[in-house]
Amino acid sequence: MNIFLRELKANLKSLLIWSAIIILLIFMAGAKYSAFAGDPELLKMLDSMPPALLDALSMRAFNLTTISGFYGVMFIYFALMAAIAAAMWGSDSISKEERDKTVEFSLVLPVSRSRVVTAKGLAALVNCIVFVLITWVVSLVAVQSYNPDQAFYSFLALEMQGMFVIELIFLAIGLLLGCAMKQYKRSGSTAIAIILTAYFLSIVVSMQANLDFLKYFTPFKYFDASQLLSSGKMDVTYLLLSAVIIVVCVVAAYWLYNKRDLYI
Protein backbone atom coordinates (compact mmCIF):
# COMPACT_ATOMS: atom_id res chain seq x y z
CA MET A 1 0.00 0.00 0.00
CA ASN A 2 2.85 2.40 0.80
CA ILE A 3 4.47 1.91 -2.61
CA PHE A 4 1.10 2.38 -4.33
CA LEU A 5 0.37 5.64 -2.53
CA ARG A 6 3.85 7.04 -3.09
CA GLU A 7 3.58 6.13 -6.75
CA LEU A 8 0.20 7.85 -7.11
CA LYS A 9 1.69 10.99 -5.68
CA ALA A 10 4.74 10.78 -7.93
CA ASN A 11 2.51 10.25 -11.01
CA LEU A 12 0.15 13.10 -10.22
CA LYS A 13 2.06 15.75 -12.12
CA SER A 14 2.17 13.66 -15.28
CA LEU A 15 -1.56 12.92 -14.97
CA LEU A 16 -2.34 16.63 -14.67
CA ILE A 17 -0.28 17.46 -17.75
CA TRP A 18 -1.89 14.74 -19.87
CA SER A 19 -5.34 15.74 -18.66
CA ALA A 20 -4.65 19.36 -19.57
CA ILE A 21 -3.61 18.30 -23.07
CA ILE A 22 -6.70 16.15 -23.67
CA ILE A 23 -9.02 18.88 -22.32
CA LEU A 24 -7.40 21.35 -24.69
CA LEU A 25 -7.80 18.90 -27.58
CA ILE A 26 -11.49 18.36 -26.82
CA PHE A 27 -12.27 22.07 -26.67
CA MET A 28 -10.30 22.79 -29.82
CA ALA A 29 -12.20 20.00 -31.56
CA GLY A 30 -15.46 21.43 -30.25
CA ALA A 31 -14.57 24.83 -31.66
CA LYS A 32 -13.73 23.28 -35.02
CA TYR A 33 -16.97 21.34 -35.11
CA SER A 34 -18.94 24.55 -34.75
CA ALA A 35 -17.73 25.40 -38.27
CA PHE A 36 -18.86 22.04 -39.68
CA ALA A 37 -22.15 21.60 -37.86
CA GLY A 38 -25.03 21.19 -40.28
CA ASP A 39 -23.11 22.65 -43.24
CA PRO A 40 -24.05 20.83 -46.50
CA GLU A 41 -21.34 22.73 -48.42
CA LEU A 42 -18.69 20.94 -46.41
CA LEU A 43 -20.05 17.55 -47.44
CA LYS A 44 -19.81 18.52 -51.10
CA MET A 45 -16.24 19.65 -50.63
CA LEU A 46 -15.31 16.41 -48.87
CA ASP A 47 -16.88 14.41 -51.70
CA SER A 48 -14.51 16.06 -54.14
CA MET A 49 -11.43 14.93 -52.18
CA PRO A 50 -9.59 11.70 -53.06
CA PRO A 51 -11.21 8.74 -51.27
CA ALA A 52 -7.83 7.32 -50.18
CA LEU A 53 -7.08 10.48 -48.25
CA LEU A 54 -10.45 10.39 -46.58
CA ASP A 55 -9.84 6.76 -45.63
CA ALA A 56 -6.48 7.64 -44.18
CA LEU A 57 -8.08 10.25 -41.97
CA SER A 58 -11.05 7.93 -41.38
CA MET A 59 -13.36 10.66 -42.58
CA ARG A 60 -15.33 8.70 -45.20
CA ALA A 61 -17.22 6.56 -42.75
CA PHE A 62 -18.61 9.50 -40.91
CA ASN A 63 -20.91 12.36 -41.58
CA LEU A 64 -18.79 15.18 -40.29
CA THR A 65 -21.70 17.53 -39.97
CA THR A 66 -23.23 15.49 -37.14
CA ILE A 67 -21.72 15.45 -33.68
CA SER A 68 -21.50 11.64 -33.64
CA GLY A 69 -19.70 11.63 -36.97
CA PHE A 70 -17.33 14.32 -35.81
CA TYR A 71 -16.56 12.47 -32.60
CA GLY A 72 -15.98 9.34 -34.64
CA VAL A 73 -13.23 11.11 -36.56
CA MET A 74 -11.76 12.52 -33.37
CA PHE A 75 -11.69 9.16 -31.62
CA ILE A 76 -8.42 7.98 -33.14
CA TYR A 77 -6.68 11.05 -31.71
CA PHE A 78 -8.09 10.45 -28.25
CA ALA A 79 -7.07 6.82 -28.51
CA LEU A 80 -3.58 7.77 -29.64
CA MET A 81 -3.13 10.14 -26.71
CA ALA A 82 -4.50 7.59 -24.28
CA ALA A 83 -2.19 4.92 -25.68
CA ILE A 84 0.90 7.10 -25.37
CA ALA A 85 0.01 8.24 -21.86
CA ALA A 86 -0.74 4.70 -20.68
CA ALA A 87 2.43 3.23 -22.19
CA MET A 88 4.54 5.97 -20.62
CA TRP A 89 2.97 5.44 -17.22
CA GLY A 90 3.54 1.73 -17.48
CA SER A 91 7.15 1.81 -18.60
CA ASP A 92 8.22 4.88 -16.68
CA SER A 93 7.00 3.78 -13.29
CA ILE A 94 9.36 0.80 -13.47
CA SER A 95 12.29 2.26 -15.38
CA LYS A 96 12.51 5.58 -13.54
CA GLU A 97 13.81 3.77 -10.45
CA GLU A 98 16.79 2.64 -12.47
CA ARG A 99 17.16 5.96 -14.27
CA ASP A 100 17.20 7.86 -10.95
CA LYS A 101 19.30 5.09 -9.38
CA THR A 102 16.79 4.69 -6.58
CA VAL A 103 16.60 0.90 -7.04
CA GLU A 104 19.44 0.53 -4.60
CA PHE A 105 17.05 1.94 -2.02
CA SER A 106 13.62 0.76 -3.12
CA LEU A 107 14.56 -2.84 -3.86
CA VAL A 108 16.71 -3.31 -0.79
CA LEU A 109 13.57 -2.75 1.26
CA PRO A 110 12.01 -6.03 2.35
CA VAL A 111 9.66 -6.27 -0.63
CA SER A 112 9.55 -8.72 -3.49
CA ARG A 113 9.91 -7.42 -7.02
CA SER A 114 6.44 -8.77 -7.82
CA ARG A 115 4.97 -6.62 -5.09
CA VAL A 116 6.71 -3.58 -6.56
CA VAL A 117 5.35 -4.31 -10.04
CA THR A 118 1.84 -4.85 -8.65
CA ALA A 119 1.83 -1.59 -6.72
CA LYS A 120 3.23 0.43 -9.60
CA GLY A 121 0.98 -1.22 -12.17
CA LEU A 122 -2.10 -0.46 -10.05
CA ALA A 123 -1.02 3.15 -9.58
CA ALA A 124 -0.63 3.51 -13.36
CA LEU A 125 -4.04 1.85 -13.79
CA VAL A 126 -5.61 4.49 -11.55
CA ASN A 127 -4.10 7.14 -13.81
CA CYS A 128 -5.61 5.45 -16.86
CA ILE A 129 -9.06 5.30 -15.26
CA VAL A 130 -8.93 8.95 -14.23
CA PHE A 131 -7.72 9.91 -17.69
CA VAL A 132 -10.60 8.20 -19.49
CA LEU A 133 -13.14 9.62 -17.03
CA ILE A 134 -11.80 13.12 -17.56
CA THR A 135 -12.02 12.67 -21.34
CA TRP A 136 -15.60 11.44 -20.98
CA VAL A 137 -16.82 14.15 -18.64
CA VAL A 138 -15.12 16.99 -20.51
CA SER A 139 -16.56 15.68 -23.79
CA LEU A 140 -20.05 15.76 -22.29
CA VAL A 141 -19.51 19.35 -21.24
CA ALA A 142 -17.96 20.38 -24.54
CA VAL A 143 -20.86 19.14 -26.72
CA GLN A 144 -23.70 20.47 -24.57
CA SER A 145 -24.32 23.45 -26.82
CA TYR A 146 -25.06 21.18 -29.82
CA ASN A 147 -27.88 19.39 -27.99
CA PRO A 148 -26.73 15.85 -28.84
CA ASP A 149 -29.32 13.08 -29.02
CA GLN A 150 -29.42 9.87 -27.01
CA ALA A 151 -27.57 7.97 -29.78
CA PHE A 152 -24.57 10.24 -29.33
CA TYR A 153 -24.40 9.53 -25.62
CA SER A 154 -24.37 5.78 -26.14
CA PHE A 155 -21.78 6.14 -28.92
CA LEU A 156 -19.59 8.25 -26.65
CA ALA A 157 -19.92 5.66 -23.90
CA LEU A 158 -18.84 2.98 -26.33
CA GLU A 159 -15.90 5.05 -27.53
CA MET A 160 -14.72 5.66 -23.99
CA GLN A 161 -14.91 1.95 -23.18
CA GLY A 162 -12.86 1.26 -26.30
CA MET A 163 -10.38 3.93 -25.28
CA PHE A 164 -10.09 2.32 -21.86
CA VAL A 165 -9.29 -1.10 -23.34
CA ILE A 166 -6.69 0.53 -25.62
CA GLU A 167 -5.20 2.13 -22.51
CA LEU A 168 -5.06 -1.24 -20.79
CA ILE A 169 -3.32 -2.84 -23.76
CA PHE A 170 -0.65 -0.17 -23.95
CA LEU A 171 -0.29 0.02 -20.18
CA ALA A 172 0.49 -3.70 -20.22
CA ILE A 173 2.93 -3.25 -23.12
CA GLY A 174 4.59 -0.31 -21.33
CA LEU A 175 4.84 -2.29 -18.10
CA LEU A 176 6.44 -5.16 -19.99
CA LEU A 177 8.99 -2.86 -21.62
CA GLY A 178 9.85 -1.20 -18.30
CA CYS A 179 10.27 -4.58 -16.63
CA ALA A 180 12.09 -6.32 -19.44
CA MET A 181 14.51 -3.73 -20.75
CA LYS A 182 17.71 -3.22 -18.86
CA GLN A 183 18.35 -0.21 -21.01
CA TYR A 184 15.92 1.93 -19.16
CA LYS A 185 16.49 4.86 -21.48
CA ARG A 186 15.03 2.95 -24.36
CA SER A 187 11.86 1.58 -22.82
CA GLY A 188 9.93 4.84 -23.26
CA SER A 189 11.05 5.43 -26.82
CA THR A 190 10.39 1.80 -27.76
CA ALA A 191 6.86 2.17 -26.41
CA ILE A 192 6.30 5.27 -28.56
CA ALA A 193 7.72 3.47 -31.60
CA ILE A 194 5.30 0.57 -31.09
CA ILE A 195 2.35 2.95 -30.75
CA LEU A 196 3.22 4.93 -33.87
CA THR A 197 3.77 1.73 -35.84
CA ALA A 198 0.39 0.48 -34.69
CA TYR A 199 -1.19 3.80 -35.64
CA PHE A 200 0.26 3.87 -39.15
CA LEU A 201 -0.66 0.25 -39.59
CA SER A 202 -4.24 1.13 -38.77
CA ILE A 203 -4.14 3.82 -41.48
CA VAL A 204 -2.70 1.40 -44.03
CA VAL A 205 -5.38 -1.14 -43.21
CA SER A 206 -8.11 1.46 -43.81
CA MET A 207 -6.65 2.37 -47.19
CA GLN A 208 -5.76 -1.05 -48.57
CA ALA A 209 -8.53 -3.63 -48.48
CA ASN A 210 -6.14 -6.45 -49.43
CA LEU A 211 -4.10 -5.82 -46.27
CA ASP A 212 -7.16 -6.33 -44.13
CA PHE A 213 -5.60 -9.22 -42.17
CA LEU A 214 -3.13 -6.75 -40.64
CA LYS A 215 -5.93 -5.30 -38.55
CA TYR A 216 -5.24 -7.94 -35.90
CA PHE A 217 -1.84 -6.40 -35.30
CA THR A 218 -3.00 -2.93 -34.39
CA PRO A 219 -5.14 -2.35 -31.31
CA PHE A 220 -6.39 0.89 -32.85
CA LYS A 221 -8.40 -1.24 -35.30
CA TYR A 222 -9.91 -3.35 -32.51
CA PHE A 223 -12.10 -0.43 -31.55
CA ASP A 224 -12.61 1.23 -34.89
CA ALA A 225 -14.95 4.16 -34.36
CA SER A 226 -16.91 3.56 -37.59
CA GLN A 227 -17.51 -0.05 -36.54
CA LEU A 228 -18.59 1.08 -33.09
CA LEU A 229 -20.96 3.64 -34.60
CA SER A 230 -22.58 1.25 -37.06
CA SER A 231 -22.80 -1.88 -34.86
CA GLY A 232 -23.40 -0.12 -31.57
CA LYS A 233 -21.30 -2.65 -29.67
CA MET A 234 -17.74 -3.90 -29.22
CA ASP A 235 -16.56 -6.92 -31.14
CA VAL A 236 -16.14 -9.95 -28.85
CA THR A 237 -13.21 -11.34 -30.86
CA TYR A 238 -11.27 -8.16 -30.42
CA LEU A 239 -12.11 -7.98 -26.74
CA LEU A 240 -10.77 -11.51 -26.27
CA LEU A 241 -7.68 -10.67 -28.31
CA SER A 242 -7.12 -7.59 -26.12
CA ALA A 243 -7.48 -9.69 -22.98
CA VAL A 244 -4.91 -12.16 -24.31
CA ILE A 245 -2.41 -9.39 -25.13
CA ILE A 246 -2.86 -7.80 -21.70
CA VAL A 247 -2.49 -11.07 -19.79
CA VAL A 248 0.54 -12.20 -21.79
CA CYS A 249 2.30 -8.85 -21.35
CA VAL A 250 1.60 -8.64 -17.63
CA VAL A 251 2.67 -12.22 -16.93
CA ALA A 252 5.85 -11.72 -18.98
CA ALA A 253 6.53 -8.44 -17.16
CA TYR A 254 6.44 -10.14 -13.73
CA TRP A 255 8.49 -13.07 -14.91
CA LEU A 256 11.22 -11.03 -16.57
CA TYR A 257 11.47 -8.45 -13.80
CA ASN A 258 11.98 -11.17 -11.23
CA LYS A 259 14.63 -12.81 -13.34
CA ARG A 260 16.77 -9.98 -14.55
CA ASP A 261 19.57 -7.96 -13.00
CA LEU A 262 18.69 -4.46 -11.98
CA TYR A 263 20.69 -1.81 -13.72
CA ILE A 264 22.61 0.23 -11.19
Add this chain to the structure above:
Amino acid sequence: MSVIEVTNLTKYYGKSRGIVDVSFKEEEGEIFGFIGPNGAGKSTTIRLLLSLIHPTSGSAKVFGKDVVTHGPEIRRDIGYLPSEVFYYEGMKVIDLLKYSASFYGKDCTERLHELSEYMELELNRRISDLSYGNKKKVGIVQGLLHSPKLLFLDEPTAGLDPLMQRKFFDLIRKENDRGVTVFFSSHILGEVQRLCTRVGIIREGKIAEISDIRTLQQNNYKKVNVTAAGLNPATFDLPGVTNVQTENGTLHFFFKGDINAVLQKISAIQVADVTIEEPTLEEIFMHYYE
Protein backbone atom coordinates in the same frame (compact mmCIF):
# COMPACT_ATOMS: atom_id res chain seq x y z
CA MET B 1 26.34 -19.60 12.86
CA SER B 2 27.63 -18.10 9.65
CA VAL B 3 25.63 -15.00 8.85
CA ILE B 4 27.02 -14.83 5.33
CA GLU B 5 28.09 -17.91 3.45
CA VAL B 6 29.30 -17.44 -0.08
CA THR B 7 30.20 -20.50 -2.16
CA ASN B 8 31.95 -20.30 -5.54
CA LEU B 9 29.95 -17.23 -6.39
CA THR B 10 30.52 -16.05 -9.96
CA LYS B 11 28.98 -13.15 -11.81
CA TYR B 12 29.53 -12.11 -15.39
CA TYR B 13 27.82 -9.11 -16.94
CA GLY B 14 27.51 -10.50 -20.43
CA LYS B 15 31.14 -11.16 -21.20
CA SER B 16 32.70 -8.75 -18.76
CA ARG B 17 33.79 -10.04 -15.40
CA GLY B 18 32.08 -9.16 -12.16
CA ILE B 19 33.46 -11.68 -9.69
CA VAL B 20 34.85 -15.16 -10.22
CA ASP B 21 34.59 -18.11 -7.88
CA VAL B 22 34.36 -16.09 -4.67
CA SER B 23 33.95 -18.05 -1.45
CA PHE B 24 34.02 -16.81 2.14
CA LYS B 25 32.11 -16.91 5.40
CA GLU B 26 31.28 -14.27 7.92
CA GLU B 27 30.38 -15.26 11.45
CA GLU B 28 27.78 -13.63 13.65
CA GLY B 29 29.01 -10.49 15.41
CA GLU B 30 32.04 -10.05 13.19
CA ILE B 31 33.14 -6.91 11.37
CA PHE B 32 34.43 -8.25 8.11
CA GLY B 33 36.47 -5.92 5.94
CA PHE B 34 36.23 -6.39 2.21
CA ILE B 35 39.01 -4.49 0.50
CA GLY B 36 40.08 -4.05 -3.06
CA PRO B 37 40.64 -1.35 -5.65
CA ASN B 38 37.84 0.16 -7.70
CA GLY B 39 36.29 -2.31 -10.08
CA ALA B 40 37.56 -5.34 -8.18
CA GLY B 41 34.05 -6.64 -7.56
CA LYS B 42 33.22 -5.35 -4.08
CA SER B 43 29.92 -3.76 -5.02
CA THR B 44 29.05 -6.69 -7.26
CA THR B 45 29.43 -9.04 -4.30
CA ILE B 46 27.21 -6.87 -2.09
CA ARG B 47 24.56 -6.48 -4.80
CA LEU B 48 24.50 -10.23 -5.27
CA LEU B 49 23.97 -10.68 -1.53
CA LEU B 50 21.11 -8.15 -1.66
CA SER B 51 19.68 -9.95 -4.73
CA LEU B 52 19.68 -6.78 -6.79
CA ILE B 53 21.50 -8.90 -9.35
CA HIS B 54 21.52 -12.66 -9.76
CA PRO B 55 24.58 -14.93 -9.81
CA THR B 56 25.84 -16.56 -12.99
CA SER B 57 26.85 -19.58 -10.93
CA GLY B 58 27.57 -20.51 -7.34
CA SER B 59 25.41 -19.60 -4.40
CA ALA B 60 25.16 -17.29 -1.44
CA LYS B 61 23.32 -17.61 1.82
CA VAL B 62 22.49 -14.92 4.35
CA PHE B 63 21.08 -15.97 7.74
CA GLY B 64 21.24 -19.50 6.31
CA LYS B 65 18.77 -18.69 3.53
CA ASP B 66 19.47 -18.58 -0.18
CA VAL B 67 19.63 -14.98 -1.41
CA VAL B 68 17.94 -15.70 -4.75
CA THR B 69 14.86 -17.40 -3.34
CA HIS B 70 14.49 -15.67 0.03
CA GLY B 71 15.41 -12.09 -0.85
CA PRO B 72 12.55 -10.14 0.76
CA GLU B 73 12.67 -12.22 3.93
CA ILE B 74 16.44 -11.75 4.30
CA ARG B 75 16.27 -8.03 3.59
CA ARG B 76 13.97 -7.48 6.57
CA ASP B 77 17.02 -7.79 8.82
CA ILE B 78 19.52 -6.07 6.57
CA GLY B 79 20.70 -2.47 6.54
CA TYR B 80 22.53 -1.20 3.48
CA LEU B 81 24.57 1.93 2.96
CA PRO B 82 25.64 2.19 -0.68
CA SER B 83 28.70 4.13 -1.75
CA GLU B 84 26.49 6.69 -3.44
CA VAL B 85 23.02 7.22 -2.06
CA PHE B 86 20.09 8.10 -4.27
CA TYR B 87 16.63 8.81 -2.94
CA TYR B 88 13.42 10.19 -4.38
CA GLU B 89 14.49 13.76 -4.98
CA GLY B 90 11.18 15.47 -4.36
CA MET B 91 10.65 13.99 -0.90
CA LYS B 92 11.50 15.53 2.42
CA VAL B 93 14.05 13.71 4.55
CA ILE B 94 11.53 12.91 7.26
CA ASP B 95 8.98 11.58 4.75
CA LEU B 96 11.56 9.39 3.11
CA LEU B 97 12.69 7.95 6.45
CA LYS B 98 9.09 7.31 7.50
CA TYR B 99 8.43 5.70 4.12
CA SER B 100 11.42 3.45 4.59
CA ALA B 101 10.37 2.60 8.17
CA SER B 102 6.86 1.66 7.02
CA PHE B 103 8.18 -1.49 5.35
CA TYR B 104 9.57 -3.14 8.45
CA GLY B 105 6.36 -3.69 10.36
CA LYS B 106 7.55 -2.12 13.57
CA ASP B 107 7.66 1.29 15.17
CA CYS B 108 10.97 2.92 14.33
CA THR B 109 10.03 6.50 15.24
CA GLU B 110 12.12 6.76 18.38
CA ARG B 111 15.21 5.31 16.77
CA LEU B 112 14.70 7.47 13.70
CA HIS B 113 14.90 10.62 15.79
CA GLU B 114 17.72 9.30 17.94
CA LEU B 115 19.87 8.54 14.92
CA SER B 116 19.02 11.78 13.12
CA GLU B 117 19.97 13.76 16.15
CA TYR B 118 23.22 11.89 16.51
CA MET B 119 24.11 12.36 12.85
CA GLU B 120 22.98 16.01 12.99
CA LEU B 121 20.53 15.48 10.18
CA GLU B 122 17.99 18.16 9.28
CA LEU B 123 14.73 16.32 8.82
CA ASN B 124 12.70 18.99 7.11
CA ARG B 125 14.89 19.57 4.11
CA ARG B 126 14.15 18.24 0.67
CA ILE B 127 16.39 15.44 -0.60
CA SER B 128 17.18 17.40 -3.76
CA ASP B 129 18.60 20.27 -1.68
CA LEU B 130 21.05 18.09 0.22
CA SER B 131 24.79 17.98 -0.36
CA TYR B 132 26.55 14.70 -1.06
CA GLY B 133 27.64 14.36 2.56
CA ASN B 134 24.17 15.13 3.89
CA LYS B 135 22.62 12.54 1.59
CA LYS B 136 25.09 10.08 3.02
CA LYS B 137 23.84 10.93 6.50
CA VAL B 138 20.30 10.19 5.37
CA GLY B 139 21.64 6.89 4.10
CA ILE B 140 23.17 6.06 7.46
CA VAL B 141 19.95 6.81 9.35
CA GLN B 142 17.84 4.97 6.78
CA GLY B 143 20.12 1.95 6.87
CA LEU B 144 20.02 1.68 10.65
CA LEU B 145 16.57 2.83 11.70
CA HIS B 146 14.96 -0.63 11.64
CA SER B 147 17.72 -2.09 13.84
CA PRO B 148 19.06 -4.59 11.29
CA LYS B 149 21.03 -7.66 12.32
CA LEU B 150 23.41 -7.36 9.39
CA LEU B 151 24.88 -4.19 7.95
CA PHE B 152 26.34 -3.80 4.49
CA LEU B 153 28.57 -0.75 4.19
CA ASP B 154 29.92 -0.02 0.73
CA GLU B 155 32.67 2.59 0.94
CA PRO B 156 30.65 4.33 3.61
CA THR B 157 32.93 7.20 4.55
CA ALA B 158 33.12 8.89 1.14
CA GLY B 159 31.62 12.36 1.44
CA LEU B 160 31.69 12.51 5.24
CA ASP B 161 33.98 15.00 6.95
CA PRO B 162 36.50 13.59 9.46
CA LEU B 163 34.33 14.51 12.43
CA MET B 164 31.32 12.73 10.96
CA GLN B 165 33.49 9.79 9.98
CA ARG B 166 34.49 9.37 13.59
CA LYS B 167 30.90 9.62 14.78
CA PHE B 168 29.95 7.10 12.16
CA PHE B 169 32.64 4.64 13.22
CA ASP B 170 31.59 5.01 16.85
CA LEU B 171 28.03 4.28 15.79
CA ILE B 172 29.07 1.16 13.89
CA ARG B 173 31.12 -0.03 16.87
CA LYS B 174 28.15 0.50 19.15
CA GLU B 175 25.94 -1.47 16.79
CA ASN B 176 28.54 -4.22 16.68
CA ASP B 177 28.65 -4.33 20.49
CA ARG B 178 24.93 -5.05 20.42
CA GLY B 179 25.64 -8.05 18.23
CA VAL B 180 25.16 -6.60 14.78
CA THR B 181 27.27 -8.24 12.09
CA VAL B 182 28.98 -5.80 9.74
CA PHE B 183 30.21 -6.32 6.19
CA PHE B 184 32.48 -3.40 5.47
CA SER B 185 33.68 -2.80 1.94
CA SER B 186 36.33 -0.20 1.32
CA HIS B 187 39.40 0.66 -0.67
CA ILE B 188 40.92 2.59 2.22
CA LEU B 189 43.09 0.26 4.23
CA GLY B 190 43.28 2.61 7.22
CA GLU B 191 39.59 2.56 7.98
CA VAL B 192 39.40 -1.18 7.55
CA GLN B 193 42.25 -1.58 10.01
CA ARG B 194 40.50 0.66 12.52
CA LEU B 195 37.31 -1.29 12.52
CA CYS B 196 37.63 -4.82 11.25
CA THR B 197 38.76 -8.02 12.82
CA ARG B 198 39.06 -10.04 9.65
CA VAL B 199 39.54 -9.00 6.06
CA GLY B 200 39.07 -10.42 2.62
CA ILE B 201 41.11 -8.96 -0.19
CA ILE B 202 39.56 -9.00 -3.61
CA ARG B 203 41.34 -8.19 -6.81
CA GLU B 204 40.17 -8.48 -10.38
CA GLY B 205 37.09 -10.33 -9.22
CA LYS B 206 38.94 -12.99 -7.27
CA ILE B 207 39.66 -13.39 -3.59
CA ALA B 208 43.38 -12.88 -3.12
CA GLU B 209 43.50 -13.53 0.58
CA ILE B 210 41.31 -13.84 3.63
CA SER B 211 43.03 -13.33 6.93
CA ASP B 212 43.06 -11.84 10.34
CA ILE B 213 43.83 -8.14 10.29
CA ARG B 214 46.80 -8.66 12.63
CA THR B 215 48.36 -11.32 10.49
CA LEU B 216 47.96 -9.09 7.50
CA GLN B 217 49.70 -6.22 9.22
CA GLN B 218 52.53 -8.36 10.57
CA ASN B 219 53.14 -9.80 7.18
CA ASN B 220 53.16 -6.43 5.66
CA TYR B 221 55.82 -4.28 4.18
CA LYS B 222 56.58 -0.85 5.54
CA LYS B 223 57.56 1.87 3.17
CA VAL B 224 60.68 3.68 4.37
CA ASN B 225 62.00 6.96 2.98
CA VAL B 226 65.29 8.38 4.26
CA THR B 227 66.82 11.68 3.19
CA ALA B 228 70.43 12.32 4.14
CA ALA B 229 73.61 13.72 2.68
CA GLY B 230 75.90 11.21 1.06
CA LEU B 231 73.53 8.28 1.36
CA ASN B 232 74.73 4.91 0.28
CA PRO B 233 72.15 2.23 -0.59
CA ALA B 234 74.49 -0.28 0.98
CA THR B 235 73.79 1.28 4.41
CA PHE B 236 70.48 -0.53 4.50
CA ASP B 237 71.71 -3.84 3.35
CA LEU B 238 69.46 -5.82 5.70
CA PRO B 239 67.42 -8.98 5.29
CA GLY B 240 63.84 -7.91 4.47
CA VAL B 241 64.79 -4.83 2.49
CA THR B 242 63.58 -4.79 -1.08
CA ASN B 243 62.96 -2.39 -3.94
CA VAL B 244 65.74 0.04 -3.05
CA GLN B 245 65.61 3.23 -5.12
CA THR B 246 67.52 6.48 -4.87
CA GLU B 247 65.96 9.70 -6.01
CA ASN B 248 67.24 13.27 -5.36
CA GLY B 249 69.21 12.27 -2.32
CA THR B 250 66.32 10.29 -0.87
CA LEU B 251 66.41 6.58 -0.46
CA HIS B 252 63.13 4.63 -0.80
CA PHE B 253 62.74 1.00 0.06
CA PHE B 254 60.25 -1.57 1.35
CA PHE B 255 60.95 -3.36 4.55
CA LYS B 256 59.44 -6.44 6.09
CA GLY B 257 60.52 -7.70 9.49
CA ASP B 258 61.51 -6.21 12.81
CA ILE B 259 61.39 -2.45 12.34
CA ASN B 260 64.02 -1.93 15.08
CA ALA B 261 66.73 -3.16 12.76
CA VAL B 262 66.01 -0.31 10.38
CA LEU B 263 65.73 2.23 13.18
CA GLN B 264 69.17 1.30 14.44
CA LYS B 265 70.65 1.85 11.00
CA ILE B 266 68.90 5.19 10.71
CA SER B 267 70.06 6.43 14.10
CA ALA B 268 73.64 5.67 13.09
CA ILE B 269 73.59 8.31 10.34
CA GLN B 270 72.84 12.01 10.21
CA VAL B 271 69.44 12.22 8.48
CA ALA B 272 67.53 15.25 7.14
CA ASP B 273 64.18 13.49 7.02
CA VAL B 274 62.65 10.09 7.71
CA THR B 275 59.20 8.68 7.01
CA ILE B 276 58.02 5.19 7.66
CA GLU B 277 54.56 4.56 6.32
CA GLU B 278 51.97 1.91 5.74
CA PRO B 279 52.08 0.61 2.24
CA THR B 280 49.11 1.59 0.10
CA LEU B 281 46.59 -1.04 -0.75
CA GLU B 282 48.00 -1.29 -4.24
CA GLU B 283 51.39 -2.06 -2.78
CA ILE B 284 49.94 -4.81 -0.64
CA PHE B 285 48.30 -6.21 -3.70
CA MET B 286 51.59 -6.17 -5.51
CA HIS B 287 52.93 -8.20 -2.66
CA TYR B 288 50.15 -10.75 -3.14
CA TYR B 289 50.84 -11.04 -6.80
CA GLU B 290 54.59 -11.25 -6.69
